[in-house]
Structures are given as C-alpha cells and as structure tokens.
Amino acid sequence: MSNDNNHNKIIRVENLTKTFESKKDSLHALKDVSFSIEKGDIYGIIGLSGAGKSTLVRCLNLLEKPTSGKVIVKDKDLLALSKEELRLERQKIGMIFQHFNLLAQRTVLDNICLPLEIRGIPKKERQAKAMELLKSVGLESKSGAYPSQLSGGQQQRVAIARVLANEPDILLCDEATSALDPQTTKTILDLLLDINRQLGITIVVITHEMRVVKEICKHVAVLDEGILQETGTVSEVFTNPRTHAAKRLIYMGLSEETEEEVAKHVG
Amino acid sequence: MWDKAMIDMLLEGIKDTLYMTLLSTFFGYVLGLPLGIALAVTDKEGIQPNAVIYRILDFIVNIVRSIPFLILLILVIPLTRALVGKSYGPTATIVPLTLAAAPFIGRMVESSLKEVDHGVIEAAISMGARTRTIITKVLIGESRTSLLVGVTIVLGTVLGYSAMAGVVGGGGLGDIAIRYGYYRYETEVMIVTLVIIVVLVQLLQWLGMLLSRKLDHRKK
Numbered sequence: 001m002s003n004d005n006n007h008n009k010i011i012r013v014e015n016l017t018k019t020f021e022s023k024k025d026s027l028h029a030l031k032d033v034s035f036s037i038e039k040g041d042i043y044g045i046i047g048l049s050g051a052g053k054s055t056l057v058r059c060l061n062l063l064e065k066p067t068s069g070k071v072i073v074k075d076k077d078l079l080a081l082s083k084e085e086l087r088l089e090r091q092k093i094g095m096i097f098q099h100f101n102l103l104a105q106r107t108v109l110d111n112i113c114l115p116l117e118i119r120g121i122p123k124k125e126r127q128a129k130a131m132e133l134l135k136s137v138g139l140e141s142k143s144g145a146y147p148s149q150l151s152g153g154q155q156q157r158v159a160i161a162r163v164l165a166n167e168p169d170i171l172l173c174d175e176a177t178s179a180l181d182p183q184t185t186k187t188i189l190d191l192l193l194d195i196n197r198q199l200g201i202t203i204v205v206i207t208h209e210m211r212v213v214k215e216i217c218k219h220v221a222v223l224d225e226g227i228l229q230e231t232g233t234v235s236e237v238f239t240n241p242r243t244h245a246a247k248r249l250i251y252m253g254l255s256e257e258t259e260e261e262v263a264k265h266v267g
Numbered sequence: 268m269w270d271k272a273m274i275d276m277l278l279e280g281i282k283d284t285l286y287m288t289l290l291s292t293f294f295g296y297v298l299g300l301p302l303g304i305a306l307a308v309t310d311k312e313g314i315q316p317n318a319v320i321y322r323i324l325d326f327i328v329n330i331v332r333s334i335p336f337l338i339l340l341i342l343v344i345p346l347t348r349a350l351v352g353k354s355y356g357p358t359a360t361i362v363p364l365t366l367a368a369a370p371f372i373g374r375m376v377e378s379s380l381k382e383v384d385h386g387v388i389e390a391a392i393s394m395g396a397r398t399r400t401i402i403t404k405v406l407i408g409e410s411r412t413s414l415l416v417g418v419t420i421v422l423g424t425v426l427g428y429s430a431m432a433g434v435v436g437g438g439g440l441g442d443i444a445i446r447y448g449y450y451r452y453e454t455e456v457m458i459v460t461l462v463i464i465v466v467l468v469q470l471l472q473w474l475g476m477l478l479s480r481k482l483d484h485r486k487k
Contacts, residue, residue, distance in 0.1 A: 089395070090393060101384070101387045104409060166394065
C-alpha cells in the first residue's frame, strides 16, 4: 500500500469544464468540476435533468470532449492519449445506456460477441465466451433471439453481458435503469452489485432516481446546474445534506416526505 | 408478325436489359458504396467529420446527378470508346449507366447509413472500436435492410435509364421499343416491350422487398 492519496483513485476529474457553443449563445454544462473515485467503489452522481450529469459521465470515456480540465483514469490523462491509445483504454471502460443500445439486426449472442470481434478474438472462442456471459446474466435461453423480442430489463442484461466481455475495470452507467419499471430496476441493480462484489469492477452510476443511489452506491456526488454541490458517502449526504441543491434533491426524492416537510427542510 | 424471329428478338432484349441493369448496378455500387460511406462518415454528424472532404464529394455528386442521362450518355462517349472499344451496344451502355448510377447510389447509401441509431454507434465507440469496424459492423450491419431497399430502387431506376440508351443504339428492350414503336410505328411491339419492362421492374421490386423484410429484425 502506498501512502500516496491518489493511489487508490481509479478516476480523477480535475477542473472539468464543458461548454456547448452554439451560434447564439453558449451553454455551460459543467463548471469546474473536480472529484475522484476510489477503485472498487460504486459511485453515484445525482442531479435533476439538465444538471449536466450525463455530460459528466460521457466525459469519463471522452464520448464528450471536455472544454478544459483533466480526466485521469488509472493514472492516465485521457486527453493526452493518442487516438489509438484512447481506443484501447476505452476497451477497459465499459458503458451501459438508458436505451440499451443493442444492435437491432444482431442476435443476443452476436451482440455480446461485438466487443470481442472488435478485439479480434476468433469466432469459436468469442461465441463460447459470449455464451458464458449470457449464462451469467441468466439469459442463456435467449441466445438466438433479437433485441426486439426481449423486455427492457432483458435487453439491459444483454447490454451488461456485452460490456463485461471486455473485462473492464470501470463500468459507467448512464441512466441505466431510467427506462425500466421499479421491479426490473431492482433486478438490474442487484446484478450491478454482484458485478461490483465478484469482479471488483468500479461502477459509476448516473441517475435522477434517489433510490438507485440508496440501493447500491457507497459514495455520491450531487450535481446541480453544472456545478458539483457536494460529495460524500451516501449516508452522510443523505442524512445531512449541506447545500441547498442537495437538500432539494434528496427531500424531494424521498417519497415518504410530504411537500410541506420538504419546504420545512429546505427552508 | 409474332414469329420466332420476333420472340427471339424480345428474349434477346430481356437478356440485354438485365445484363446492362445488373452489371451497371454492380459497378455503380463499386463506386457508389465507398462514396456513400465517405459522405455519411465525414458529415458533421458523422463518426469522423471532415467538412472539406464532405463538401467536395457533395459537390461532385450534385454535379453528376444534375446532368440529364441522355446528355451524360453522349458526353462520356470518348471514355466509353476507350474502355469498351465502341460506343453502342449493351456493353458500351454499361459505362454511362454506371457513371449515372454511382452518385445516385452514393446518396442512397449515405441516407441509409444516417438512419442508424446514434446510441448504437456510441456504444461501439465506448467499446473501443476502430472507425473501420464501426463502418462494417455497425453502420452497414444495422442499415442492411435499408441498403437492400436502396438496391431495389437503384435497379428499377437503372433499368429505366437503360431503356433510354436505346436512342443511341444501346441495345435491350428500350432499343426495341424505340426502333419498332417510334421509327416503324409498330405500336403493338412497343406496348409488348413496355409491358415486359414493367413486369421486370415489378419483379425486381418484389424480390428486393421480400429479401429486405426477411432480413429485418427490428420488429417482432
């Protein structure tokens, strides 16, 4: 173990700014955001829609290029990498999406094969591995089905199996349960928890649903209007939110609280 | 007049028309597919935006597409002679047909590839896919039904163009229709020829749609 404070940080974001320029004006999606995530953590980033959380998670694998600041993943500054280096680095940073983003014209098994094809794994080997992954998400009977024949929850399971094919160190979840009903959400969250525990994959969860964070996250960051309001352990932030934005978000998110109580808390 | 010679001539016409249509469409795709891919990829919403390349290709496509086919047919005669050795007959007609089809195909391919869900492309990028892999496995793979519908439309259009080549002795059914119907006033032959052309286009259309529907897995 090193004494270096950054040693355990698998992701470090430093002074990240993202501005979308249009002809008329510019939108500041992220303003000077800094935080870090420990290896093995399940880290939640919550905020209302338009808070910039999706932009933030997309900056972590450079699907979105930051305007300024640094994104350091496993001690590598992603913005300093060559195109080819970034491509290889991305293979170890998996991502799942709100709308699953499976290939509609490929079977479930062939969808899981895609990342392996990208890495040039021979056909026999990748099909065996894909089948194994499909079993691990409990969908081995659906190997020949097409995504359109699956429910939302099943599609997200396939997407999770697909992302695991690259044996990533990090898994980014961009509103991964937002298109699912509460029950299905629960099963997907349990699966993510399993992945974190058994494979030691660091998970970053972007969501507007408080219960997702409460259910699986260890640490949480509150994002509001492109500004990181506060970070901490889930229990810290949820029991004692310090900023106005966090209070508003947390008390509104707890369904057992009434409007008046929210008003009382927020003041 | 419906003797064996006439029937043989019509059969020969069908053969020539299909020969011209299929080969021109094939060579059209040899040129048009990379062109369409380049247009879709370099577009500002594409996976590798490049305004300069896009504008140049876009300009060339628009220019060639604006030239009426009959004019193009005559314009490229020197090229046709150089490639085929003569400027008339079915084989010679393939040259202008290919040149007319290529930019049209480029546009069809471009629009098919642009239909692919951007989220799926992003998923591939996030997996660390090369641009080449995204083109072959995601863009083409996901838009294959749309591409096939495109092939069907192109075949019908090229078949129609090939009939026009009859004016300059291009061979095929169009040639027969013009020679008998226009020059000799044998309306009956012209009508029979037209019916055959219509049936051929319908057949190609039906086959193309059947195939693309069979290959489409987007719906249950």
